[in-house]
Amino acid sequence: MEKKLFLLDAMALIYRAYYALIRNPRLTSQGKNTNAQFGFTNTLLELLSKYKPSHMAVCFDTHAPTERHTDFEDYKANRQKAPEDLLESIPDIKKIIEGFNIPCIEYDGYEADDIIGTLAWQAADVGYKVYMVTPDKDYGQLLTKEGVFIYKPAYMGKKEEILTAEKICEKWDIERVEQVIDVLGLMGDAVDNIPGIPGVGEKTAAKLLKQYGNLENILEHAHEIKGALGKKVQEGKESAILSKKLATIITDVPVSFHEEDFCIKAFNQQALADIFSELEFRSLGKRILGESFKVDVHVSVQRDLFGNVVESTASVSEMAKSGGDAFLPTEEVTVSMESKTIENTPHQYHLVQGDAAINDLIDTLKQHKEICFDTETTGTDPNNVELVGMSFSVKAGEGYYVPIEADQREANRQVALFSGLFENPAITWIGQNLKYDLLVMKWYSQDFKGEIFDTMVANYVIEPDGRRSMDLLSEKYLGYTPVSITELIGKKGKNQGNMRDVPPEKAAEYASEDADITLQLKQVFEPLLKEKGVDNVYYQADLPLVKVLADMEFEGIKVDEEFLKNYSAILEKEAAIFEKQVYDAAGVHFNLASPKQLGEVLFEKLKLDPKAKKTKTGQYATGEDVLSKLAVQHTIADDILSFRELTKLRNTYVDAIPQLINPKTGRVHTSYNQTVVVTGRLSSNNPNLQNIPVRTVRGKEIRKAFIPRDTDHLLLSADYSQIELRVVAAISGDQNMCNAFKSGADIHSATAAKVFGVPLEAVTKEQRYKAKSVNFGIIYGQGAFGLSQNLGITRTEAKEIIDNYKSEFSGIAKYMEDTIARAGQNGYVETLLGRKAWIRDINSANFTVKGFAERVAINAPIQGTAADMIKLAMISIHKAMQQRKLKSRMILQVHDELVFDVHKSELEEMQALVLELMQSALLLPEEVPVKAEIGTGNNWLEAH
Secondary structure (H helix, E strand, O other): OOOEEEEEEHHHHHHHHHHHOOOOOOEOOOOOEOHHHHHHHHHHHHHHHHHOOOEEEEEOOOOOOOHHHHHOOOOOOOOOOOOHHHHHHHHHHHHHHHHOOOOEEOOOOOOHHHHHHHHHHHHHHOOOEEEEEOOOHHHHHHHHOOOEEEEEOOEOOEOOEEEOHHHHHHHHOOOOHHHHHHHHHHHOEOOOOEOOOOOOOHHHHHHHHHHHOOHHHHHHOHHHOOHHHHHHHHHOHHHHHHHHHHHOOOOOOOOOOOHHHHEOOOOOHHHHHHHHHHHOOHHHHHHHHOOOOEEEEEEEEEEEOOOOEEOOOOOHHHHHHHOOOOEOOOEEEEEEEEOEOOOOOOOEEEEOOOHHHHHHHHHHHOOOOEEEEEEEEOOOOOOOOOEEEEEEEOOOOEEEEEEOOOOHHHHHHHHHOOHHHHOOOOOEEEEOOHHHHHHHHHOOOOOOOOOEEEHHHHHHHHOOOOOOOHHHHHHHHHOEOOOOHHHHHOOOOOOOOOHHHOOHHHHHHHHHHHHHHHHHHHHHHHHHHHHOOOHHHHHHHHHHHHHHHHHHHHHOEEEOHHHHHHHHHHHHHHHHHHHHHHHHHHOOOOOOOOHHHHHHHHHHHOOOOOOOOEOOOOOEOOOHHHHHHHOOOOHHHHHHHHHHHHHHHHHHHHOOHHHHEOOOOOEEOOEEEOOOOOOOOOEEEOOOHHHOOOOOHHHHHHHHHEEOOOOOEEEEEEEEOOHHHHHHHHHHOOHHHHHHHHHOOOHHHHHHHHHHOOOHHHOOHHHHHHHHHHHHHHHOOOOHHHHHHHHOOOHHHHHHHHHHHHHHOHHHHHHHHHHHHHHHHHOEEEOOOOOEEEOOOOOOOOHHHHHHHHHHHHHHHHHHHHHHHHHHHHHHHHHHHHHOOOOOEEEEEEOOEEEEEEEHHHHHHHHHHHHHHHHOOOOOHHHOOOOEEEEEEOOHHHHO
């Protein structure tokens, strides 16, 4: 067996694992963040399974000061304190490492890279191939020893990479790998606060080393280096010498590589079971420890005065209200939760075939006021699938599955047998992502007349962050692992089948289980909605919106294919013109779509920005922000931006939208995501209509492609006017802004007049533009730096504008302060309707993490209230249109805008109806008026 030693830089990997999931954290039932533990364990498993090392160790930094801190007091001083939940993960990770029987090594006075460097060289000397597992660039200096490599783990979509001495030299543009410390001595390292020589970057360092060989020789010949660089080197001699020492990894730490201590051993099964249970790693635990692994979850229980556990899904407060019994204080107990499955859990799932059996089932279901319902189909697009089966559940542990024939005439006949049930207004229908099932059933002429309860939407309102598939919710709330769809139809890919391929007996178990589990989730979420104080927003806004969205998605919108075809040709020609202009200006033909080649042309050949630096990927940044700055001095950057815009418009929208036209309807049916955006906003896909550009002339033209269904219809667009600013004014109570809205003044001009201290009529276009940037920037917590970047002004001027703004609109400044304080105290912020956004990092000691949390806290009630308002408007408009039996249809929602396919005979009625119901959907405090604007036309652009 080949001798391979893997040495892991613990803290570097822990940080990467934690931040990789920062926007979608993994939380236990007790609210503990397990990002770092989960990510680190997966990295460890990847190394063990894929590379099969013979030996391994994990190295940690010491808590004691090192020699580097003695040499330079400010060493690593600019590093912010790690987030609390990251620090709390370290003991867990050490338990995981010990469970794998892998040594944890740390030594007072030394850092992990010193320990790794020492062990790596010792092991290489006795014939080992050594892989140092780290993303840290400093480790390159250790590759002078033969047989030592850097293993850079995969991260954020980038594949893992094994770095050799040759690759290190290529990355740093140096001749010998030992020159890594010379480069660091010259340029410093901002991460570790190593100063280097001010003004000397990576390129200059490499250039000097090509000429002089090492740092010491450069400093010795500093007087020969001409100009400003020579002066910098001469003045920075002491700093460079110190920096090289600080960057040099120590390779004589008093640790020894004894082979027997580092060899891979059998796992400590019990130790891993204990920590995985504590962290609620159900799937990961099964993967490592086998199907028998179970999770012990700590739950709060209530005992009566006799010591008996009270079994109830309701909260303690609800139980106390419901009866006169006395209760002892809540206690924490450990419940052994072996992961339940269909194999070890009693259940009664029935396959229902034939009209007689179906009629018996209908008679059974009629006896219940709540029925859980689910469909099985041939695909995932509800507007273009066939129904394969329907499942029902009315009692936990029981379910019924009705297979539907492939012949569509017979299928419609079978489904029609259930019409009386579906049309019964007294029945509440329960489902997980019920919008999908409602849409599927519309294609079989079935509408559900009764109330609904959607478990996915309920979970979203309770806990807006994270994923919420039925399988995940089942494991988290019920401790039950459902049958995976891949067990029936295979994994995703071209060879995956569909539910039509599955025998009815097997489908019955899977489908009935889905309905059964969803019914049980409803029983958990219903009391939780009240307990969390989000029942109002759920029952008033999010739940009734499900049926509205189903109707909108069913209708779709007609697309002018001929227009898109012609517009695609126009964009292609225009893009070719800009592309040629770029090549002419560059004096060379290259791949304009390659950021690497583009960076080399702009910054090496044309030298547009001498200060441009390569990113960690080894190429120059060529994003929109970089090119926008360059456009001021060179037309090539402007041409590149134009080329990119045209290419993106053509590829993402103009050529893609016709591919999404439904063959059955000839229309495009976008799918609205109701449970993704934390603030309550809707998003859409296939196509994503929310992102169609509206700020550029070329982008706006795409809206011309969306047209009425026929010549008897027009498109009507209704848009809230500056709704988020109106919400800011109302919830902050700022009198200056409230008065501006009440008087009907242009809000940006009114803001400019206050900020710049000029009469309203004297406000210039430039002042209004700046005021507009501040108005919208404040909503997103923008500071002086962001405003200066947006407006192209100095940070000093930007700070002065913001200070004036906060002085003139003191109510808004106070709202921001009060909101952050409330979030810190409560752990959440909420909209006027009661939608909550949980701000978990609001009290973090990490400045960056806390700053981001504060911006979310300020923005969420504003954006969320606007989102709630348009949802309420959609619900009331939809209801009114149904009551009046109008021919017109609501077909699109895009941020603050609603689009209708209006029958011309109903135009005046629809204009009045929409305007009234949008403006009265949610009345704002301080009597701030809500205003909506309406337009009509023969395409979306014309109507907007």
